[in-house]
Amino acid sequence: MSNAAHKEPVAVVGIGQTKHVAARRDVSLAGLVREAARRALDDAELTWADIDAVVIGKAPDFFEGVMMPELYLADALGAVGKPVLRVHTAGSVGGSTALVATNLVAARVHRTVLTLAFEKQSESNAMWGLSLPIPFQQPLLAGAGGFFAPHVRAYMRRTGAPDTVGSLVAYKDRRNALKNPYAHLHEEDITLEKVQSSPMLWDPIRYSETCPSSDGACAMVLTDRAGAARSPRPAAWVHGGAMRSEPTLFAGKDFVSPQAGKDCAADVYRQAGLTDPRRQIDAVEMYVPFSWYEPMWLENLGFAEEGEGWKLTEAGVTALDGDLPVNPSGGVLSTNPIGASGMLRFAEAALQVRGQAGAHQVEGARRALGHAYGGGSQFFSMWLVGADSPAA
């Protein structure tokens, strides 16, 4: 651990994403990833020849029915003759993929790396793809919502949070999405009443408090100091990044606030030299697939004391004009190409500190956190990006 100071600083100089929609019937898998990759290269004003290696990530192969799709996608990713890595760490994969790519530059193995994550959910049905029955193992029941709803209920019971907090999160994120041209859901006529009267899916989670199923891809170009110096647009610098995992099920596991999430955040803050994340971080893109995960993660990530997260949400602190904006992009609640959702959090955090988030820009954002989680609240990946080079 002692040699960490010798790492090459890593910069995000290109970001691209597709317009996320329920079904991209106009493109193949290759066409989808190509579109995002091309946009990231254009943003960085680089060409395929400038890329030394490609790191891609996505959630389970069953979602598209292609085993190890990096093999088939090698051509579309401009990777022929280059190294390709394929990461899969469940829902956290988009974040983990970006971190593996970051390490390639930090270790000085490569200078400029393309990282990309995607999901084309319209190729199958993710809920049932997650629910294949396995002998002698606890069934996941009906997809992720069935798994997570009891943990939300546990959070409500533990903290005494009023029933309405979840709908506030959903209303905020769907409103934020209206400012993000790439977001999947653009519900111009959304009202809080509509969220609160939407059908109950997995009590206490209502239809409008769940993420959509999206087709989409997200790509980033990561580079070293020399690459950043040539970048035509401001870079986002990686100040810290970490992954943590814990088992799916075990006696003593806290599903409401998993230790792995706390440890991961603490590691990232330590690397970035942050002592008061609530004050020092200007924007957060966190992985909130079901509305209640915003207050839960606010506590898990150290932005609020235990039992207090819902109060930040209720007081509007996490709104786009609040003092800790959470998911200005509209988040996973508005866009969920599963494998790409984590990378979208990382990329949106980078857009904020580059000052390139457009209508959902947080004024003067200098430091932003990207967060992703997956599995049974057991896999976490996070990065902290800043407008200033970490050496500065």
Add this chain to the structure above:
Amino acid sequence: MREVAVVAFGQSRHVRDSAETSEVEMLMPVLHDVLARTGLTAGEIDFTCSGSSDYLAGRAFSFTMALDGVGAWPPISESHVEMDGAWALYEAWVKILTGEAETALVYAYGKSSPGEVRDVLTRQLDPYYLAPLWPDSVALAALQARALIDAGLTDERQLAGIAARSRAAAADNPYAQLRGAVPVGEPLAAPLHTGDCPPVSDGAAAVVLAAGDTARRLTERPAWIRGLDHRVEAHSPGVRDLTDSPSTRLAAERAGYFALPHGPKGMGGAPAVDTVELHAPFTSQEVVLRRALNLDGPAGADIRINPSGGALAANPVMAAGLIRIGEAAARIQRGESQRALAHATSGPCLQQNLVAVLEGEAR
């Protein structure tokens, strides 16, 4: 660049069918074995990375249960690639190079027995133009073998010789599945006979990596990773020259293999490695890899190729590549090799290839 070494390697006894054990049960003894060799506990490992496939397991997120075999509590720094474990080792090697970790545990496992692995692997292919035709892994390898024979680069007799040499070598490998002579057998997909093809295997493997002095402290003779690189080729077999493996050659070059000092038999032949572990599930693929790595020159005669028996003796998909690195490293650790090349492959007809150059401490 930091020095990184393989300090321990372990594997399961590979079998045709492990229906009575789960993936975790198959993996756990292997993990305990490699950790015991280093005296480390799972909690003392700085980074853990694994390789496996949901398509073999028949369920999404199959690696999450395997993590139970590690005992990830308190939480650990961990990652997973949906690739052969050799690429998990690559990710772990990079992690150590960043300085964020001193030690890493790498593991991989695969059970081919629950399904028809030949059919399952067709799902790796281009889903629009190739997969709908269900060309299986044996049929694609047979096309490659035919191309080699048509180009005058091998014949069925030489292929049979590779099969015989591999299985004879495996007689000394207690973990191998096919040990000793195996009949050439019936043509399975001409020109390949059953003897040219790998067995269907269930198995697991694990490696511990460590940096610099930590490696020296953990083992008497670390197997230093002097170079490690991997490259991919175009996907469609129709646009590739199947008799060649430019990605293997490029990965070997980037790993420093061709820059190694050459043996006493001179330049133009193979660089001075004494051991090569090739991940060639089909006899014909060894021919391709030998050509890419210049192993057929006069100096090549002194090089031991696949002393473990290779994938022809045991082929646990997703672990077989990691096992090549582990076998090469273990020979260095036992003092039976001074410098070795290990290779791993993925995809149809050797589409993606990884090369590691390993070396023992100078004596």
